[in-house]
Every structure is written in structure tokens, then in C-alpha cells.
Amino acid sequence: MIFGFHAVTSRIRHEASSVEEIYVDSGRVDGRMQELLHAAKAAGVRIIQADDQRLSNIVGTRRHQGVVAKAGELSLARNLDELLDAIEGPPLLLVLDGITDPHNLGACLRVADGAGAHAVIAPKDRAVGLNATAAKVASGAAETVPYITVTNLARTLRELKERDILLVGTTDEVEKNIYDVDFTGVGGSALVMGSEGEGMRRLTRETCDLLVSVPMFGSVESLNVSVASGVCLYEARRQRLPRP
Numbered sequence: 257m258i259f260g261f262h263a264v265t266s267r268i269r270h271e272a273s274s275v276e277e278i279y280v281d282s283g284r285v286d287g288r289m290q291e292l293l294h295a296a297k298a299a300g301v302r303i304i305q306a307d308d309q310r311l312s313n314i315v316g317t318r319r320h321q322g323v324v325a326k327a328g329e330l331s332l333a334r335n336l337d338e339l340l341d342a343i344e345g346p347p348l349l350l351v352l353d354g355i356t357d358p359h360n361l362g363a364c365l366r367v368a369d370g371a372g373a374h375a376v377i378a379p380k381d382r383a384v385g386l387n388a389t390a391a392k393v394a395s396g397a398a399e400t401v402p403y404i405t406v407t408n409l410a411r412t413l414r415e416l417k418e419r420d421i422l423l424v425g426t427t428d429e430v431e432k433n434i435y436d437v438d439f440t441g442v443g444g445s446a447l448v449m450g451s452e453g454e455g456m457r458r459l460t461r462e463t464c465d466l467l468v469s470v471p472m473f474g475s476v477e478s479l480n481v482s483v484a485s486g487v488c489l490y491e492a493r494r495q496r497l498p499r500p
Contacts, residue, residue, distance in 0.1 A: 258327055258391045258398075259311075259320040265292055266396030267327055272299035274328045279306045279314065281322030292323060301325075315388055336377065336404050336412065340419060343374050346444035347421060348492055350485055352378045353409060353460045354451035361386070362393025363482030364449075369397035371489035376401055377446075379409040413448070413463040421446050425456055425464030426488060428478055433471045439492040447488045449481050 258264055267275055278296050280289065282305040296303055312318045340347060350368045355361050361384050368376050384390065385405070391398040406412040413423055420443030426434070427450070439445050448464055450456035461467065470484050479487070 257315055257324055257388050259315045259317075259324040259388055260392040260395075261288060261292060261321050261323060262395035263391045263398065264323050264325045265295065266399045267325060268292075268295050268299055268301065269396075270399045272301060275299070275301045276326045276328065277302040277304055279304045279311055279324045279326075281306065281308055281311060283308065284322040289322065317389070319392070336375075336406065336415070339375055339402055339404065343444075346442055346496070347375075347446070348373045348444060348489065348496075349416070349421070349446035350376045350489060351409070351413070351423075351446050351448040352376060352383070352481070352485075353448060353456050354379065354382045354454070355449075355481060356382070356384050357452055358384045358387055358390040359393050360384075360452060360481050362390040362395075362398070363480075364485050365390070365394040365397040365401050365403065367482055367486040367489060369394075369401045371486065371493050373401065373489055375404055377404050377406060377409075377412065380405045380407055409457075410459040410463050413446075413460065416446055417463075417465070419443065422466070423448055423464045424488070425461055425467045426450065426470065426484060427455055427461070427467050428469050428472075430467045430469050432466070432468050434468045434488050434491050435471070437466060437468055437491075439495040445492055447485065447492065449485055449488075452481055 278301055311320045311324050314324050350373050386403050422445040424437055425448040470487050
């Protein structure tokens with residue numbers, strides 16, 4: 257189940273065939289709802305009228321905005337080798353080592369989409385997974401950015417290194433910062449972010465090629481993982497922009 261206008265509209269726009277049916281709040285008749293209903297009808301998606309309480313019961317939250325969709329899995333690449341083989345140019349990847357908050361995961365997907373990252377990679381265990389809350393917070397990015405889960409993250413990182421992808425881990429324990437890194441290599445790069453509380457696990461940390469920090473100029477000691485992801489991804493993207 258996915259819910260919220262951004263998430264549902266994006267799924268219809270990018271892969272309407274995966275949407276089985278949509279439950280909508282019969283009490284909402286505003287323009288936003290009308291646009292959604294028009295898109296659903298044009299795509300041939302079944303529409304079911306429901307009340308606010310039923311929608312809340314379906315998804316377990318009242319933050320559904322009056323629309324819930326039952327949808328199948330996406331056809332985005334779910335295999336890392338398949339994904340990397342299809343990328344033209346140097347890959348830009350975001351690796352999340354043990355993110356447990358679905359709001360953080362959704363925000364990371366959203367910033368990954370904005371920065372043009374080719375995929376978000378995460379371990380299957382000790383991580384939140386792409387649930388309905390994460391998809392809603394992602395505001396459509398869950399439908400555009402492949403979210404690839406792997407059984408053994410350290411082994412996956414080693415496989416990325418074999419493809420000459422630079423692994424840049426983030427920690428506040430080193431002096432070298434993100435702006436000291438050269439992201440213009442032809443092999444591409446992967447930004448590795450640790451969990452909300454503990455950071456990167458030891459083996460993940462040891463597998464990285466470089467460890468860098470995000471410089472802090474104010475009174476707070478650290479940034480939210482999605483904000484830090486944005487800082488790092490956009491620096492990598494900035495360096496790849498054509499120079500005048």
C-alpha cells in the first residue's frame with residue numbers, strides 16, 4: 257500500500273500498470289483530488305470511494321491525504337549488476353548502512369533523485385526497508401530511484417571497488433572533509449552513510465577507500481543523515497558539471 261498525493265500520482269505517472277486500485281476519500285472534491293482521479297481514470301485504474309477512517313485503518317496513519325493505492329512491485333532494477341551494466345558514464349550511488357527510520361529513508365531517496373544518483377543501496381537486515389511511510393516521504397522518488405537491498409553489504413562494497421567505484425565513507429571523526437575529495441574519476445563514486453545513531457559499522461568503515469566529514473560551522477555537532485546525504489551527493493554532482 258502506498259499513500260499520499262505525491263507517492264500515488266508519481267506511481268501512476270511512471271508505472272500505472274502496477275497500480276491495482278485506488279481508495280480515495282469521498283469527502284475530498286478539491287482540484288488536487290480531481291487531477292488525481294482524472295489521471296487514474298485515464299490509466300484505467302479502478303477507483304474505490306472510502307471515508308477517512310477506512311483509509312486510516314488501511315495504512316495505519318491519518319496522514320494519507322485522502323488517497324491510498326494498492327500497487328504491485330516496481331520494475332525498477334533490483335539487481336546491482338544489472339543496474340551498473342546499464343549506466344552510461346560514471347555511476348553515482350548512495351549507500352545507507354543501517355537506516356532504521358522510514359522518514360530518513362524516504363528523505364534520502366528524495367535527495368538521491370534530486371542529485372541524479374543512479375541508485376540507493378542498503379542491507380536487507382537491520383534496516384527499515386521501503387515501506388509505505390518511506391515511499392510517502394520520498395514524494396515520488398521511490399518510483400524513480402532504484403532501491404537495492406543486499407544480503408552482505410561489505411561484500412557488495414568490495415564488488416563496487418572491483419568496478420573502480422570510489423567508496424567515500426562519512427564520519428565526524430576525521431579532519432579530511434567532503435570538499436577535499438575528487439569525484440571526477442571515470443569509475444564513479446559511492447557515498448556511504450552510517451545509521452542515525454551508531455554511524456557506519458566497523459566492516460563497512462574498513463572497506464571504504466576514503467573517510468571524510470561534513471564540515472560544521474555552527475553549534476550543532478552533526479546533520480540528519482538525509483541532509484548529510486544531500487550535501488555529499490550534490491558536491492559529487494557539482495564536480496561533474498561541465499566547466500565553462
